[in-house]
Amino acid sequence: xxxxxxxDEIAYLVFAARWTILLTAASLVFGSIIGLALAILxxxxxxxxxxxxxxxxxxxxxxxxxxxxxxxxxxxxxxGLDVGAWPAAxxxxxxxxxxxLAEIWRGSLQSVPKTQWEASASLALTYVQRLRYVIVPQALxxxxxxxxxxxxxxxxxxxxxxxIGFVELTRAGQIINAxxxxxxxxxxxxxxxxxxxxxxxxxxxxRLERKLHVAR
Amino acid sequence: MDYRFRFGALAPYTDEILEGMLLTLQLSVLxxxxxxxxxxxxxxMRTSSAKPLRWIASVYVETIRNTPLLVQLFIVFxxxxxxxxxxxxxxxxxxxxxxxLGAYTCEIVxxxxxxxxxxxLEAGYSLGLSRLQVFRHVVLFQALKAIYPSLSSQFVLLMLxxxxxxxxxxxxxxxVASFIDSRTFRSFEVYSVITLGYLVLTILxxxxxxxxxxxxxxxxxxx
Numbered sequence: 001x002x003x004x005x006x007x008d009e010i011a012y013l014v015f016a017a018r019w020t021i022l023l024t025a026a027s028l029v030f031g032s033i034i035g036l037a038l039a040i041l042x043x044x045x046x047x048x049x050x051x052x053x054x055x056x057x058x059x060x061x062x063x064x065x066x067x068x069x070x071x072x073x074x075x076x077x078x079x080g081l082d083v084g085a086w087p088a089a090x091x092x093x094x095x096x097x098x099x100x101l102a103e104i105w106r107g108s109l110q111s112v113p114k115t116q117w118e119a120s121a122s123l124a125l126t127y128v129q130r131l132r133y134v135i136v137p138q139a140l141x142x143x144x145x146x147x148x149x150x151x152x153x154x155x156x157x158x159x160x161x162x163x164i165g166f167v168e169l170t171r172a173g174q175i176i177n178a179x180x181x182x183x184x185x186x187x188x189x190x191x192x193x194x195x196x197x198x199x200x201x202x203x204x205x206x207r208l209e210r211k212l213h214v215a216r
Numbered sequence: 217m218d219y220r221f222r223f224g225a226l227a228p229y230t231d232e233i234l235e236g237m238l239l240t241l242q243l244s245v246l247x248x249x250x251x252x253x254x255x256x257x258x259x260x261m262r263t264s265s266a267k268p269l270r271w272i273a274s275v276y277v278e279t280i281r282n283t284p285l286l287v288q289l290f291i292v293f294x295x296x297x298x299x300x301x302x303x304x305x306x307x308x309x310x311x312x313x314x315x316x317l318g319a320y321t322c323e324i325v326x327x328x329x330x331x332x333x334x335x336x337l338e339a340g341y342s343l344g345l346s347r348l349q350v351f352r353h354v355v356l357f358q359a360l361k362a363i364y365p366s367l368s369s370q371f372v373l374l375m376l377x378x379x380x381x382x383x384x385x386x387x388x389x390x391x392v393a394s395f396i397d398s399r400t401f402r403s404f405e406v407y408s409v410i411t412l413g414y415l416v417l418t419i420l421x422x423x424x425x426x427x428x429x430x431x432x433x434x435x436x437x438x439x
Contacts, residue, residue: 062372062418064379066390067411074403078219152282159284163383170286177294184295191283191291198282 005182010189016172017193023158023168026090028151031097038102040131043109053102060099066160068092073164085166093158100150108143109135145209152198152205159194169193225402226409229392236392237413243309243388244375244421250314251374255321262326273322280319285380288312293384309378309386317374324370328363329355361433368425372418379414389413 003009041053060068072095073088081087112135120134162171173190177183226233261273280288292315293308303311332355340350382390393410397403 059415062376062415063411064376064390064414066379066382067393067407067414070393070407071404071411074407078404156282156284159286160380162286170284170290173287173290182298184291184298187287187290187295191279191287194283194287195279199278202278202282 002181003179005176005180005185009176009180009186012176013169013172013186013189013193016167017169017197019166019168019172020155020158020170020194021197023086023089023093023161023166024151024155027093027097027154027158030090030094031101031154034094034098035101035105038098039105039109042102042106044127057099057102060096061103065092065096065157066163068096069160069164085161085164088164089158089161089166093154093161096157097150097154100153101147104146104150105139105143108139108146111142112138141212144212145205148201148205148208152201155198155201156194221405222402223405223409225400226396226405229396229399232392232396233389233410233413236387236389236410237417239387239392240375240378240389240414240417243313243378243381243386244371244417246310247313247317247374247378248371250310251317252321254314254318255325258318258322259325259329262322263329277319277322280316281323285312285316285377286383288316289381289384305381305384305386308384309381309388313374313378313381316377317370320370321367324363324366325359327366328359331362332358364429364433368422368429371425372421375417375421376414389417 038053038056041049042057044050069089069092072092073085076088076091116134116138117130120130125133158168159170161168162174165171167175169190173186177186180186258273258276261269262277264270289308289312292312293303293305296303296308336354336358337350340354345353378388379390381388382394385391389410393406397406400406
């Protein structure tokens, strides 16, 4: 029997969006740790570290996210780990987010004027202290709008997790579509839910950009 | 860990992989041509003085940029037939990708237009050039040069994103991967090799774009 696409189905989709948000949040947490480490590796005055981080970033940015997702989905099981779609998706999205956040944050760190480095060095601060008290606080405000902008990308890209069978918003749409056979209504609803999430983030990013830009 | 890697299982499928790379390349180039045109038109609409045109272009850009490509493809491929528009997977992929790229291109192109100082336009007019001549000789080249870096990296991202159209069974490199996977069951080997295949395409794209930049923009003296 074919089900109608009604309020229950819409509610199911809206609730499925929590997995999209959860996946984004988890990837963002791990991705930030990776991204911060990489950004610092990229700017520290030690050539091999720069090159290593650069190679990582280029590898991730030069291959499709879908491919990374499949490699981790099948690769983790080879390592003898539990083969759920959730750990594979979180791993792949975290490594992906790490590479992009690293580039955003490297740019922000490097946009802090060189004189700030010199001034803090002449105050006899160590390298870590210089980063911690002088450079990072200034870079943070520069990096905030593009970081929020990247979160929009991440939310959208978590839809790819549907293709390894992780039930988030898009996969929920496929499931509902299989039951109701109303693809246009189902996917337009799915798109609308993504739009609400992403558009509010985009707006926030633009507002931050205006606010922080004026303050400078 | 007692898994034995057998990348050799892929060797009989070398031709399929190369053909898949070619298909991805074709799809990307076609999408870039159509998507860029759509983007330029949308950018013209977004900066025009007619309010309805501006409004339509903004709705288009914001809708596309705030929803996932995968869902857009599902709407085009699975949704449109219920409105009586039946497309093959390949057509749906090309249309979906072009609409998607158009929205991103629009924003890049729009950002490039104000990068030209107004005084240069005034200088052009005061030399007796027509509007078209000013656009052709003063604006176009400089605007293209300004947006070229973001435009070319957007094109690389697009090429990588074409892998997503395998989800609607359009034929390209990632679709070849699932084909080989279903024949050999060496999933990890297949997907890691195919993923690196995209890296080759990325490098190819970047080298080509750098060469184009060098020939078109870098060799000419700054104007």
